[in-house]
Amino acid sequence: MNEQTGLRARKKERTHRAISDAAITLFLELGYDRVSVADVAAAAEVSKPTLFRYFPSKEDLVLHRFADHQGEAARVVRERAPGEPPLTALHRHFRTGLKERDPVTGLNDHPEVLAFHGLVYSTPALEARLARFGAQDQDALAEALREAVAVEPYDLAPRLAATQLVAVHQVLARENWRKIVAGRTADEVHPEAVSDADRAFGLLGEGLGSVLSALRAG
Structure with missing residues (x-):
């Protein structure tokens, strides 16, 4: 240059x-x-x-700040350590985000971050656009999972798993944000956030049963 x-x-x-x-x-x-x-x-x-x-x-004036995270779950799956199951890699990545207080996990108590999330969560047009981002992430993650387990193109397992994984991330992030908005600090919420993530990913793996069996096996 x-x-x-x-x-x-x-x-x-x-x-x-x-x-x-x-x-x-x-x-x-x-x-x-x-x-x-x-x-x-x-x-x-x-x-x-x-x-x-x-x-x-x-909407892009606000939500471009999520752009750095677009396709992140798919990247985590593709760049995971050899032999590491995709579900394990995604769980580990989310816990790392919690530790680093990544705003995308909802566990960040900086006033500007809280105000930004409040703006997004209270504005229907922004939530709708964010949902479309989520759908794009689901598509990218489903393709990464399909590559990881080498299933047939018509197999629904990767898409079903991707939908649930993206939803779990969104629910956990919003719950962390709600706890902080209620007056607690990120440090106070962190142990609960980790416990919630562990439980959510555990339930996800168990609840989808045979759908995720291939993904757990790597």
């Missing part, structure tokens, strides 16, 4: 961050439905066409 290309990339990153920060600030202050895309563009001092080049929709 030459110097000019590097400067353009940094400028784009600054613009992206400025638009995102302006959007989140306005949404938290006034409410998502009361802020227009034009309001965000004005606050970020860019034109609407420029804004849409960085964020194709109003």
